Amino acid sequence: MNLDIRVAGPGCRNCQELESRVIKALEDLRVEATVVKVTDFKDIASLGILATPGLIINGKAVLQGKLPSVGIVKGLILEAMRS
Amino acid sequence: MSRRAIQAFLGLAAVLLGASVTNGFFSASPRRNRALGRYLLAGIPALAVWIALYWVLEPFSRWAAFDLAGLPEGSRFGMAVQFFLFEAPKVLMLLLLVVFGVGILRSFFTPERTRRILAGRRESAGNVLAALLGVPTPFCSCSAVPLFIGFVTVGVPLGVTLSFLVASPMVNEVALVLLFGLFGWKVAAIYAGTGLFIAIFAGFVIGRLKLEGWVEEWVYATSAGSGLGGEEQITWAERVSAGLQAVRDIVGRVWPYVLAGIAVGAGIHGYVPTNAMAHLMGRSAWWAVPAAVLIGVPMYSNAAGIIPIVQALMEKGAALGTVLAFMMAVIGLSLPEAVILRKVLKPKLIAVYFGVVALGILAVGYLFNVIF
Numbered sequence: 001m002n003l004d005i006r007v008a009g010p011g012c013r014n015c016q017e018l019e020s021r022v023i024k025a026l027e028d029l030r031v032e033a034t035v036v037k038v039t040d041f042k043d044i045a046s047l048g049i050l051a052t053p054g055l056i057i058n059g060k061a062v063l064q065g066k067l068p069s070v071g072i073v074k075g076l077i078l079e080a081m082r083s
Numbered sequence: 084m085s086r087r088a089i090q091a092f093l094g095l096a097a098v099l100l101g102a103s104v105t106n107g108f109f110s111a112s113p114r115r116n117r118a119l120g121r122y123l124l125a126g127i128p129a130l131a132v133w134i135a136l137y138w139v140l141e142p143f144s145r146w147a148a149f150d151l152a153g154l155p156e157g158s159r160f161g162m163a164v165q166f167f168l169f170e171a172p173k174v175l176m177l178l179l180l181v182v183f184g185v186g187i188l189r190s191f192f193t194p195e196r197t198r199r200i201l202a203g204r205r206e207s208a209g210n211v212l213a214a215l216l217g218v219p220t221p222f223c224s225c226s227a228v229p230l231f232i233g234f235v236t237v238g239v240p241l242g243v244t245l246s247f248l249v250a251s252p253m254v255n256e257v258a259l260v261l262l263f264g265l266f267g268w269k270v271a272a273i274y275a276g277t278g279l280f281i282a283i284f285a286g287f288v289i290g291r292l293k294l295e296g297w298v299e300e301w302v303y304a305t306s307a308g309s310g311l312g313g314e315e316q317i318t319w320a321e322r323v324s325a326g327l328q329a330v331r332d333i334v335g336r337v338w339p340y341v342l343a344g345i346a347v348g349a350g351i352h353g354y355v356p357t358n359a360m361a362h363l364m365g366r367s368a369w370w371a372v373p374a375a376v377l378i379g380v381p382m383y384s385n386a387a388g389i390i391p392i393v394q395a396l397m398e399k400g401a402a403l404g405t406v407l408a409f410m411m412a413v414i415g416l417s418l419p420e421a422v423i424l425r426k427v428l429k430p431k432l433i434a435v436y437f438g439v440v441a442l443g444i445l446a447v448g449y450l451f452n453v454i455f
Contacts, residue, residue: 012225041426045232045305050194052226065194065221066328 003033003081008044008054014067015053022055025073031081118320126323137176144169163353170391171345174264178257178334178341185219185256186329190322192219194230201239201247206290209243214282217250218275224252224420231427232302241298242290248424249440250282253415257337258386265348265394273451274407281411281443288439289432297432337387344391351395361400371405372448376441379412389413403455408448416440 005022009015019037026033038044038056047056051065055073057080068076144165148154154161197220201213222230227248234244254275262271295303364371382389389410397406421433428436 008229010225010228012223014223015225041228041232042301042305044229045236048233050198050226050230050233051222052229054229065226066325067332 003031003077004058005033005035005077006038006047006056007035008038008047008049008056008064009052010039010041010044012052018053018055018067018073021068021070021073025070025077028070029074029077031077033077119318119323122320122323133176133180137173140173140176141169144172159353161353163349166352167345167349170265170349171342174261174341174345174391175334175338177260177264178337179330181256181260182333183326183330186326186333187322188219189221189329190317190325192216192221194220194222194226194233197247198234198237198239201234201243202237204239204243206240206242207287209240210246210283210286210290213239213243213246213286214250214279217247217282218254218279220247220251222251224423227420227423228426231424232305235298235302236305240290241295242286242288244286245289245436246282246286249285249415250279252420253282253411254278255386255414257333258390258410258414261341261386261390265391266397270403274410277407277447277451278411278415281415281440281447284443285436285439289435292435294432294435297429297435299427299429302427337385340385340388341391344388348391348395351392352398355395355399357398358400360396364396364401364405366402366404366452368405371402372408372445372452375405375409375448376412376444379409380416380437380441381418382413384413386410386414402452404448404451404453407451408444411444411447412441415444 005026007015007019007022009018015037019035022035026035038047038054044052044054047054048061049056049064053067054064055062055068055076057076060080062076062080063072147168148161148165149156152164154164197216200216201209204212231244231248234247235241259271259275262274362368364375393401393406393410397403416437421437424433424436
């Protein structure tokens with residue numbers, strides 16, 4: 001299954017940090033995925049993100065407005081892979 | 084005042100503990116209970132240590148400045164040092180506790196829930212609600228644009244959305260803690276009240292002016308996604324951990340500003356003669372309020388840096404209204420914010436937005452200079 005992960009944020013510190021945590025989580029889990037940053041406000045809004053940083057896995061917004069730990073990101077990835 | 088403060092915090096702690104016990108222990112799973120139990124076990128002694136430290140801060144600062152360092156008690160340098168040794172740890176300790184509490188409180192308010200509450204509200208009542216929700220809803224300035232789009236596209240009126248955007252940065256926990264710690268609870272309450280009033284007023288006026296046409300066209304053409312969908316399930320242990328995270332984020336970010344602000348404040352406290360500011364920023368100078376707003380708007384600082392300085396100025400004769408106006412202009416309106424909002428608002432609307440908020444701040448400044 002192809003995992004599609006998007007990190008939504010205009011480029012503030014938390015958004016960059018979230019991206020690196022996602023990459024770390026993927027490395028730890030040995031899971032392949034495409035990680036794309038969404039920086040355009042129009043695109044962020046149409047993903048349904050109100051507060052940045054936002055995390056979208058396979059088109060579904062799973063987290064917004066806070067910076068999750070690597071452990072939580074792993075949990076979200078695993079959950080998305082199961083469903 | 085410190086005794087009253089401690090009573091208030093004890094009350095808050097009791098409520099939090101009580102709520103967590105009833106909510107957590109009876110509903111959550113055993114593993115979550117253990118996490119919560121650990122937090123409680125660590126939290127109660129931590130609170131006791133906090134209270135004990137808070138009590139001894141003043142005598143300690145006097146002892147350190149006048150006995151340990153041997154500075155003469157009436158000297159300017161001695162006064163400045165003692166002021167710093169007392170105020171800096173006091174404000175940092177208050178910040179730790181309040182930011183933690185607010186972090187827990189915020190876990191009850193998500194931007195999505197706020198949006199659901201505000202969607203379809205009429206103006207006036209909507210403005211009041213938006214301003215009130217602007218305080219506890221977690222929000223950072225880089226979220227202003229997605230939040231704005233998300234709000235207006237689901238039918239939150241423009242004026243109501245702007246009420247939220249004014250209240251959120253202006254009335255925040257860091258500002259309130261600093262005001263409480265350095266000025267006392269009355270000024271903190273006045274600031275919170277008038278800040279909310281300005282947010283309600285500005286949003287209401289802009290709503291009446293029907294300026295939806297001055298929002299960039301593509302905003303209303305965007306169809307906002309549904310977001311996270313259902314309610315997040317969140318346990319008490321997670322709420323406590325959100326509180327700790329808030330302490331790490333917020334206190335970790337603002338403490339250098341607090342220390343720098345209090346250091347400058349301590350300098351003013353020790354060296355600037357009493358009443359030096361009465362002439363410049365006193366009540367009799369009618370132009371002081373507009374000047375304070377004009378200087379304040381382009382300045383970009385946070386509450387943590389500006390309030391200690393302002394407190395020292397007030398001690399030297401600056402009037403409360405002038406000082407409030409300056410503080411609100413610095414904290415509530417800033418050029419970086421205008422630049423961010425430019426992505427969704429046309430320049431004309433940004434000008435009106437800043438103009439109306441600045442007018443509200445002016446009115447508050449004059450009002451308090453007349454009353455006090």
